[in-house]
Amino acid sequence: MRRKLAAGNWKMNGTGRNLVEIETLARDHAESVVDLILCPPATLIERAARVAGPVLIGGQDCHAEASGAHTGDISALQLRDAGARAVILGHSERREAHEEDSAMVREKARAAHAENLTAIICVGETLAQREAQNTLDIIGAQLSLSVPDSATGHNTVIAYEPIWAIGTGKVPSTDQIGEVHDFIRSRLERRFGAGVGRSVRLLYGGSVKPDNAAQIFAVSNVDGALVGGASLRAADFSPIVAALEATA
Ligand code: 13P
Numbered sequence: 001m002r003r004k005l006a007a008g009n010w011k012m013n014g015t016g017r018n019l020v021e022i023e024t025l026a027r028d029h030a031e032s033v034v035d036l037i038l039c040p041p042a043t044l045i046e047r048a049a050r051v052a053g054p055v056l057i058g059g060q061d062c063h064a065e066a067s068g069a070h071t072g073d074i075s076a077l078q079l080r081d082a083g084a085r086a087v088i089l090g091h092s093e094r095r096e097a098h099e100e101d102s103a104m105v106r107e108k109a110r111a112a113h114a115e116n117l118t119a120i121i122c123v124g125e126t127l128a129q130r131e132a133q134n135t136l137d138i139i140g141a142q143l144s145l146s147v148p149d150s151a152t153g154h155n156t157v158i159a160y161e162p163i164w165a166i167g168t169g170k171v172p173s174t175d176q177i178g179e180v181h182d183f184i185r186s187r188l189e190r191r192f193g194a195g196v197g198r199s200v201r202l203l204y205g206g207s208v209k210p211d212n213a214a215q216i217f218a219v220s221n222v223d224g225a226l227v228g229g230a231s232l233r234a235a236d237f238s239p240i241v242a243a244l245e246a247t248a
Contacts, residue, residue, distance in 0.1 A: 002201050004034040004217075004248045005157065005224035006241045007120060008231025009060065009088055009205075014040050019051055024234035026053035029241055033248040034224065036241065037086050037120070038231065042074055049083025058086030058120065061094055064107035066115075076108075076115040086118040088226075090146050092163045102145030110148045113155050120157045120226065121146050122205070123184075127164035136183050143187055151192065153199025158184055159226040165206025167228060174219050177204055181221035210239035217247045 022038055029036060030053060039058040040048050049057045063073040079087055089112065090105035109119040123142040125135045147156065160180050165171055181202050189197030204216055205226035216222060224244055230236040
């Protein structure tokens with residue numbers, strides 16, 4: 001069985017004074033039956049890794065190359081050196097604001113794998129794409145282009161994040177989430193075979209909160225969540241983790 005996973009994405013939020021949230025989370029879930037990953041901004045990775053206990057720390061992006069003349073970028077090698085064990089790649093905010101396409105995401109994921117980082121690869125449709133009934137085509141294309149051949153259940157996690165659900169309080173119906181997660185599962189099995197295809201964990205992301213988490217975690221092929229706003233405070237993230245633990 002796949003081990004459940006709760007991941008938090010702090011985005012561009014948090015300074016040293018917020019590290020206490022990670023300490024609290026680590027203390028509250030010291031013996032957790034699920035995996036925990038928290039992705040703070042790069043400035044906090046090294047300090048967070050020191051206080052995170054069983055919570056793995058991740059980055060929010062990496063460059064495809066290990067080093068070089070890339071002002072402002074961070075490599076997978078540097079993330080690993082700072083104490084990260086995972087990295088979010090292809091988040092819609094980066095695809096949009098930094099014009100990252102799926103081919104770039106695939107190269108980044110390859111770099112992450114080479115450094116033994118778990119790549120959390122994000123896919124998701126816009127509202128217009130959903131309304132035009134193109135959701136599965138969009139997800140299928142993003143998936144086949146963004147996921148490298150080096151993917152295994154150990155080094156890769158897929159996060160389905162409908163763009164219209166991120167930070168909006170809008171959540172797809174459980175049927176809509178299930179349809180996309182079942183589709184992603186079948187595509188992974190077709191490409192990688194049943195062994196690898198069934199071992200990759202699939203997270204749902206987009207307005208996951210303490211009051212809707214249990215419902216979402218009951219959906220087939222949902223192995224956990226990638227949480228934005230509600231991961232910033234342990235008081236919000238902890239009940240979401242507890243809801244996931246209850247399913248494990
Ligand atoms: P919210 O949980 O704030 O909607 O963000 C989701 C997200 O983008 C996580 O990567």
